[in-house]
Structure formats: C-alpha cells, structure tokens
Amino acid sequence: MIVGDILRRNAFLYGERPAVICNGRAVTHADFLERTLRLAQGLRSKGLQRQSRIAILAQNAPEYLELYGACEEAGFVAVGLNYRLSDAELTDILIDATPAVLAYDEEFAKRVDAIISGLGEPVQLLEIGGDADSEFAYERLIENSLPEENAPRADEEDTVCIFYTSGTTGRPKGAMLPNGGQAAQAEIYARAVKAKATDRMLIVMPLFHCGGKNLEMMYRSQGAAIVLHKSFNPQSIIASFLEDGVTAAHLAPVMIHQIIDELDKAPKKFPLLHTVHYASAPMSVALLKRAIGHFGLVFVQSYGMTENGAGTFLDKFQHVLEGPETEVARLASAGKPFEDTELRVVNDDGSEAEIGTIGEVLTRAPGMMSGYWKNPTSTAQALKDGWMCTGDLGYLDKEGYLFIVDRKKDMIISGGENIYSREVEEALASHPSVSEASVIGVPDSKWGEAVKAFVVLRTNAVATEVELIDYVKSKIASYKKPKSIDFVGSLPRLSSTNKVDKKALRAPFWAGKERSVA
Known part of the structure; x- marks a missing residue:
C-alpha cells in the first residue's frame, strides 16, 4: 500500500465530505x-x-x-x-x-x-x-x-x-x-488514537516538519477533515476549536502553554475536542497538569523523531493525576511502543540495559527512514543492524514505559557525576513562579562542567536565584541543582520544531574552546 491509495480510497468513500478546511475554504x-x-x-x-x-x-x-x-x-x-x-x-x-x-x-x-x-x-x-x-x-x-x-x-x-x-x-x-512505510505508519497512529472519518483535525505545525505531516496523514488515512492553519496564534486556535468543529489537534508544548495562558484570562469549554496530541518537545508535569485542568483528559503524547517513525505513545487513560505513585510518575514518561514498533535501551557496549538503567534508546518501525540523502557515513552511524540509534538517553520501567532523560549531547558531567538536564528542568518547572526552564552545562574550572539554568517566570510572578536553587535542592539530589540561573524573557527555539535551541544557549559559554562539553 502507498499513501496515494489513501487518497483514492477517501475520494471513493467520502467524496463529498471535506478533506481540507483552510481560511473558510473547503476542498472535498x-x-x-x-x-x-x-x-x-x-x-x-x-x-x-x-x-x-x-x-x-x-x-x-x-x-x-x-x-x-x-x-x-x-x-x-x-x-x-x-x-x-x-x-x-x-x-x-x-x-x-x-x-x-x-x-x-x-x-x-x-x-x-x-x-x-x-x-x-x-x-x-x-x-x-x-x-x-x-x-x-x-x-x-x-x-x-x-x-x-x-x-x-x-x-x-x-x-x-x-x-x-x-x-x-x-x-x-x-x-x-x-512511501509504503509512511502509509503503514499513518494507520498505526490512527488505530492508536481511534481516529475516524468524522474527525476534524487541526494542524498548525508547519508542513515542512515531520510532526505536522505525520499527524495530518494519520487523520487523512481515516477520511477525516484537516483544519489547516497557516501559522500559530493562540486566539485563532481557540476560535477554531469552537467555530470549525475541531475534534482533535496537534500542538507543541510551547503552543499549549500560550493557549492555557489565554484560557487563564478567559476560560472556555470545548465540547467537541476529544484529543490533543503533544510532541516535538517534553512537556513538564506542571504544565501538563494545568492543561488537563482546562481541557480534561484529552491529551496523548507521541515520542519519535524525523528518522525513526512511530516511537512510543502515552494514551489518555495513562495520564494519571492522582493514584498510586508509580502510575502518577508515568505522567513524565513517553509511554509505551506503538503497535509494530520495537524498542530497546542499550548500554555503551550495545548490551541490553537493565530495567531502570539509563542507556541509548533504539527503535525499529515501519515508517523508519531508509537513510540520509547522499550521506552514507551518517546513515551507517544512525542505522545499525536494522535499528535506529536515536541518540536519546532513557530507561524503561518494569511495565515497559519509556522515560527520556536527555539527549546524549545534553548530558552534563560535573565532578564525575552524570547529570541529566531533563530532571533539573522538571524540578524547576514545578515551582509555581516558573513558566519554562532550560538547563545546560557550562565550563567550570573545578568541576569540569557546572549546571546552569535559564528561567522564564510566569506573568507577574517573582522569584530569586537563591530561592529557585534551594527549591531544586529540595526536589532532587543537591549535586544536580543549578549553580547559577539567568532569568530571561523567552528561550531561543529552533524554527522548524519549536524545541529549545540548547546549542544557542551553550554557544557564549563554550566560544573558543575545542569542545562544547568538558
């Protein structure tokens, strides 16, 4: 099966129903x-x-x-x-x-x-x-x-x-x-979220990025209508939820954050909206709880990357706010593998990591890339024995939930200890005054690297560097706390994915050095 077969099937089964809705224009x-x-x-x-x-x-x-x-x-x-x-x-x-x-x-x-x-x-x-x-x-x-x-x-x-x-x-x-892998992946995604022909899926993520395209194709595979937005504006998205009959949406966490800030000022209800996909970057547990407070249990998370196709999936019922500690803790996980997706966590020597042990995440799925265009060297580094080496560091719990703790390149080594920035960011983000946080390693003459945080405070909120450092120390091991914090108005982001651009954050501190890590 190819993706083109989906177009033909939709025209046969749902010919007069809308395929795309954009700026008041509908195409059947x-x-x-x-x-x-x-x-x-x-x-x-x-x-x-x-x-x-x-x-x-x-x-x-x-x-x-x-x-x-x-x-x-x-x-x-x-x-x-x-x-x-x-x-x-x-x-x-x-x-x-x-x-x-x-x-x-x-x-x-x-x-x-x-x-x-x-x-x-x-x-x-x-x-x-x-x-x-x-x-x-x-x-x-x-x-x-x-x-x-x-x-x-x-x-x-x-x-x-x-x-x-x-x-x-x-x-x-x-x-x-x-082509065939993309068609198979679309239907795997669709079965996971129970997408159907009567859905109206809002796509605002740019179509030059795999996230927007994958979610569009997922719902298109079932004959759903795509409500397409040219660009992101929180007020326009909120209006579209209500006026366009949107039943599902795909949003980056930073977009969800801006929408929630608007809803804090003017709460609204969205009776037709039953599914919100978030991806492209981790969402802090604190932000996720705020989002669920406004929208209810509509959130699903997918973890993957451009190269590896379907990765893992955290379903609505797995977003547990209250209950056993192990279940609530999975709110910070990336979920379990999709149907037909294989997943491994391996040590540096390629052996299987034990449950709870951090290692590199490897995946194998139908939608996985065939390689990098005209780049056999990078292809060989990424694809090994049929597995995609993601470069992400994570671990599996005993129930098979995947927890991503960092990218390999984002690991901080301070005084011989490995510190994973995601854990520090989660601790900071749980503070009531913090809107967003990003953590990097910077050069330190004594420790090799020191933990540095960049923090965006919530509107009208106040916090000091000492207060936040002490707060983090109360949440996680003391050696993981930031040694310094810069308060900023916003975090730099990669234009294609909205992920925080940690390369840009690191650059001033590592300028003139041979490596950007100790």
Whole structure:
C-alpha cells in the first residue's frame, strides 16, 4: 500500500465530505484527488520522473498538501523547506537535494530569486498564487493538465519525502522516508488514537516538519477533515476549536502553554475536542497538569523523531493525576511502543540495559527512514543492524514505559557525576513562579562542567536565584541543582520544531574552546 491509495480510497468513500478546511475554504476528498492527479500529470509534463525531487517553500495551505499528494501518488519526492532559514541555508539544502522543481508562495518570490542565484544547476519554478497567466503559475498547471488512466504510480519502496533535520548536531541531513512505510505508519497512529472519518483535525505545525505531516496523514488515512492553519496564534486556535468543529489537534508544548495562558484570562469549554496530541518537545508535569485542568483528559503524547517513525505513545487513560505513585510518575514518561514498533535501551557496549538503567534508546518501525540523502557515513552511524540509534538517553520501567532523560549531547558531567538536564528542568518547572526552564552545562574550572539554568517566570510572578536553587535542592539530589540561573524573557527555539535551541544557549559559554562539553 502507498499513501496515494489513501487518497483514492477517501475520494471513493467520502467524496463529498471535506478533506481540507483552510481560511473558510473547503476542498472535498473528490476534488482533492482530482487536483492532485492533475498536478501530478502537469509535473510529468515538465519532465519529472519517479523520484524527481520537488522542493516546497511555502506556509501551510491546501496547495502544500496537494504537492505532497502528487508525490505520494506519482512517486516524486517532496522536500519541505523551512522558510525561517536564511537564504544561504536554503541554498545549501537545494544544492544538496537537487530538485527538479521549486514550488513557492508568491510572498517568497523575491527570496527565491536570491536563493536560486547560488545554485549550480537550473531548477524549474512553480509559483503558488500570483499571476495566473505566468508561465510559473500553479493553478495554470493544474487547469491545463488532465489525469492519465495508466500514468505511472509510486512503489512502496520509493522515497516519498525528504525531511532535513534541524542541524543541532551539525549540518542538516536529509532523512529519506519510504512511501509504503509512511502509509503503514499513518494507520498505526490512527488505530492508536481511534481516529475516524468524522474527525476534524487541526494542524498548525508547519508542513515542512515531520510532526505536522505525520499527524495530518494519520487523520487523512481515516477520511477525516484537516483544519489547516497557516501559522500559530493562540486566539485563532481557540476560535477554531469552537467555530470549525475541531475534534482533535496537534500542538507543541510551547503552543499549549500560550493557549492555557489565554484560557487563564478567559476560560472556555470545548465540547467537541476529544484529543490533543503533544510532541516535538517534553512537556513538564506542571504544565501538563494545568492543561488537563482546562481541557480534561484529552491529551496523548507521541515520542519519535524525523528518522525513526512511530516511537512510543502515552494514551489518555495513562495520564494519571492522582493514584498510586508509580502510575502518577508515568505522567513524565513517553509511554509505551506503538503497535509494530520495537524498542530497546542499550548500554555503551550495545548490551541490553537493565530495567531502570539509563542507556541509548533504539527503535525499529515501519515508517523508519531508509537513510540520509547522499550521506552514507551518517546513515551507517544512525542505522545499525536494522535499528535506529536515536541518540536519546532513557530507561524503561518494569511495565515497559519509556522515560527520556536527555539527549546524549545534553548530558552534563560535573565532578564525575552524570547529570541529566531533563530532571533539573522538571524540578524547576514545578515551582509555581516558573513558566519554562532550560538547563545546560557550562565550563567550570573545578568541576569540569557546572549546571546552569535559564528561567522564564510566569506573568507577574517573582522569584530569586537563591530561592529557585534551594527549591531544586529540595526536589532532587543537591549535586544536580543549578549553580547559577539567568532569568530571561523567552528561550531561543529552533524554527522548524519549536524545541529549545540548547546549542544557542551553550554557544557564549563554550566560544573558543575545542569542545562544547568538558
């Protein structure tokens, strides 16, 4: 099965029901398939063949999903571009991906001129919006193309999209995701959350990121409508919950935080909303409790990464606020493996870690990448004996719940002791004055590294450095407490994922040193 089969099935079963709703515009499943097939044929007329790359520089819109659909059906490869990157960074990605076509929003037209000027090879342009009579016009291409009955289609093994990683560990790498694996993963996700055709799934995470695309595809696999937002605004999301009949949503923890802050000022009820997916970054237990207070037990968590497909899942009933200590503690876990996902925690020598022992998390799932585009060295480092080496550190409890404690690169070694930043961040976040916290290791002449925290206080809240350090010491072992705290208005975030950019936090402290750890 390929993802294109899902489009055809939806058009047959739910043809007149909405497939995409965006800014008051609705596209039915039948029309979505028709436009996708026309687009695929139009791209073939431009000389594209199976596995030709199509780069997309756009904000969320129905056309973005149509471009994905053409790739899913015809065997092209979608390469979503993060428009928040600099022109030079985008040029580097295009040089690496060598797309045959660059599709772009009209608002990015001037940027496209600068970006393609640095390419060594020509690329065909396709403008979304703008002058309908232009030779580059998206709508003109669709209108002038007709689907062919026997047109070539994708195979399960074809790469359907390449997602470039955020580059926290170096130059961005393009993770190649197989068509059949993505179709299987969508249905695995859908069964886990009991998605159905009557759902309306809100997607605001950018479609150049795997999180937004995966959740969109999960609900699309069941014939649901996608309520698509171009960008995030907490007031707009709250209004959409009520006005668009939203039943499910996918939000990063930082988005949930902003929505809750709005609801603290003006509480509302959302009777149709039954599922909120959170991912992309850990959510502190303190924030999760606030969120449940507003929305009820609607939250589910999925843990994974661009490269490894389905990872683990924490269901609604597993979000236990009161009860046995072991069950409440699992609120901080990443849940259990999805159906058809295998998971291991291993020691440095590759042996299985004992229950409760921290090691590297390895996964194997149908949606796992086939490798990094034109990067066999990184592929060999990431994929070993069929397993994806996530680079995340965690442990399993006796019931099989996975707890992520850090990234390998985020581990702090102070005085010979391993300190995991997540544990310190959780302790800080539980303080009533703290809105967000991030912890890094900084150079220390005595201890090698010292624990440093960056804290964002809640509106009108007050706390001192000494107060918070003493508070953390009361929650966890004294040697894990921050040695210093900087109070900041906000934390730097990676533009593609909204994760805290710890590389940026570390940079001033490790400048001029050979390594960014002791």
